[in-house]
Amino acid sequence: MTPAEQGGNQSVIHDIGFRHYDGPRLGRGWAFRSLLRETVRGAYGLGRPARSKIMPWTLVALFTLPALVLVTVTIVTGSGDLPLTYTQYPIGISLLISLFVAGRAPYAVSRDLRDGVIPLYLSRPLLRRDYVAAKVAGVTIAVAAFIAIPQTVLMIGALLAKLPAWETLGKWLGGLLIAVVLAIIVSALSLTIAAFTKRRGLGVAAILATLVLAQGFSNVVIGVVGMQRSEAAGSYGALLDPYQLTDGLANAWLGVASQNPYAEPHGALGVAIFTLAYLAAVSGALAVLFGRYKKVGAA
Amino acid sequence: MVSTIRTHQLTRSFGAVTAVSQLTLDLPSGVVGLVGANGAGKSTLIKMLLGLLPPTSGSASILGFDCQTQGLQIREVVGYMPESECLPLDVTATEFLVHMARMSGLPANVARERSADTLRHVGLYEERYRPIGGYSTGMKQRVKLAQALVHDPKLVFLDEPTNGLDPAGRDDMLELIARVSGEFGISVVVTSHLLGELERISDHIVVIEGGVLSRSASMADATSDAGTLLVEVTERADEVMRRLAESGAAVEPGNAPGTFAVRVEDDAVADAVVAAAADLGIGLVRLQRRRHQLAEIFSTPSTTEEQS
Structure with missing residues (x-):
């Protein structure tokens, strides 16, 4: 049947044969954005079966619930300030961030490796490298959003509790900045680990173990060196843990109280070393990750 | 002849191993069958043509684009169906295809429309709303084909599309590939290690062995001289044969009783067969034009010579 024969505007399905497309082809930038969008959607199980949504959204609920309690307390008691800062809150319950990123990073990369999807992208x-960059950006956005949700709950609660509005918004924006800084480092590290295995379960376990052990080692170093040498020397133990490292940067850059006062950088030298360590960790992880993908999907 | 693919002395080595060696090709539009054993260099050739693998030496172009420098432009207007498993299992075919259409550069609304259309064209209907993990091999192959076609490419590379399919599934897939070229107007390069299945649908056949070009010929050339008419009658086959022979036609008895083959010089031969059958008052069971099996031409060219 030719299109002309159909006529009218009736809601009947006609087989009009294969149609050609002469419109615009949006190219590389659009493909990058599409992959980025797909990665973020995948992280939250959007466009996936219901069971894919359970894990991320359970973690979102668990991560946000304490914030709801805190703002309720602040509003009811009229205490005049939030009991925790916008950075202390997420870093204080960083285990939930670790659980989230340990689940999401392998979901973003192991699946493509296991199911062999990469040749289709290539x-x-x-x-x-666009593929890798889109995955890194996608997971980072997903993690940053995860952290930003309770931060935003805190901000709204603070406004409802009639705390000074501009000050509240300023602190909240500072919190969001740190959320992004934290999301970048944990996503880069987690994706690098995840990209080395097709087995998602193994990736999840490896990431979780790395992040939890890193925090443990970091605390031991801070404690032992801090006692035997000096508090300043001990503070460098924070470099072993992406959470305490980021917390230290938040303290240095924004002047907010950190979760662990013994992990705060001391002086200009401390701040410089913390900043350099952060940049080195992120760029090192990304170098390994991009290197890993040079071989994937090649002949 | 319009060339879609040209290569000149195309070579690719991996260390000491040469996967593709000095390949010079000039391939037309339509269906090109690329035949070779596993490891003959078919996949390596496709990867070079897609601009994903730089050749060690030589050059190649597709649709006028240089494979080494214009990979992005090539991949906008070319589709690729890999040989390997390549589908995510936990998304629906629709979701996956929309995403892949966008990845090829189609705007969001066009991607949705064309995904639905393309899945219908490859024969996936209600299943497309279920996760791919639950599909049969045949359905997965259809999704793999659909993702190669969804952006309306000018040319598709289909790497062993019949792999893992049962005989009925093979026939369906081959029929679909013939439609891609004939009905959709998209040029096809299809690989197989089986010459037999490609000869039915190909306009041009390329055989590579150990990375070296063995044959490249159009089907029209390969089979133009091979026209014979296969005849089967209900009875008295020898009498029909004698009458045809008397009128000057070359007749050869067939394998089964009541069958024989006549060389086709012009349309008069078929008429003569029908007239002879009518004259003798016998039934004509079969009157079939038979092309030579390509395998005869490619594997043992000498037999072809003898027969013609």
Whole structure:
């Protein structure tokens, strides 16, 4: 049947044969954005079966619930300030962030490795490194959003509790900045670990173990060196843990109280070393990750 | 002849192993069958043509784009169906195809429309709303084909599309591939280690062995001289044969009783067969034009010579 024969505007399905497309082809930038969007959606199980939504949204609920309690207390008691800062809150319950990223990073990369999807991406107007960059950006956005949800609950609660509005918004924005800084480092590290295994379960376990052990080691170093040498020397133990490292940067850059006062950088030298350590960790992880993908999907 | 693919002395080595060696090709539009054993260099060739693997030496172009420098442009208008498993299992075919259409550069609304259309064209209907993990091999192959077609490419590479399919599934897939070229107007390069299945649908056949070009020929050339008419009658086959022979036609008895083959010089031969059958008052069971099996031409060219 030719299109002309159909006529009218009736809601009947006609087989009009294969239609060609002469419109715009949006190219590499659009492909990158599409992959980024897909990665963020995948992290929260959107467009996936219901069971894929259980884990991320349970963690969102668990991570946000204490914030609801805190703001309720603040509003009811009229205490005049939030009991925790916008950075102390997420870093204080960082285990939930670790659980989230340990589940999401393998979901973003192991699946493509296991199911062999990468050749399909490579056969599209996209470069190999665009694929990796979109995955890194996608997981980072998902993690940053995860952290930003309770921070935003805290901010709204603070406004409802009639705390000074501009000050509240300023602190909240500072919190969001740290959420992004934290999301970048934990996502980069987690994706690098996840990209080395096709087995998602193994990736989840490896990431979780790394993040939890890193925090444990970090606390031991801070404690032992802090006691035997000096508090300043001990503070460098924070460099072993992405959470305490980021917390130290929040303290240095924004002047907010940190979760662990013994892990705060001391002086300008401390701040410089913390900043450099952060940059080194992120760029090192990304170098390994991009290197890993040079081989994937090649002939 | 319009070339879709040209290669010149194309070579790719991996260390000491040469996967593709000095390949010079000039391939037309339509269906090109690329035949070779596993490891003959078919996949390596496709990866070079997609601009994903730089050749060690030589050059190649697709649709006028240079494979080494214009990979992004090539991949906008070319589709690729890999040989391997390549589908995410936990998303629906619709969700997956929309995403892949966007990855090829289609705007969001076009991606949705074309995904639905393309899945219908490859024969996936209600299943497309279920996760791919629950699909049969045949359905997965259809999704793999659909993702290669969804952005309306000018050319698709189908790497062993019949792999893992049962005989009925093979026939369906081959029929679908013939439609991609004939009905959709998309040029096809299809690989297989079986020459037999490609000869039915190909306009041009390329055989590579150990990375070296063995044959490249159009089907029209390969089979133009091979026209014979296969005839089967209900009875008195020898009498029909004698009458045809008397009128000057080359007749050869067939394997089964009541069958024989006549060389086709022009349309008069078929008429003569029908006239002879009518004259003798016998039934004509079969009157079939038979092309030579390509395998005869490619594997043992000498036999072809003898027969013609």
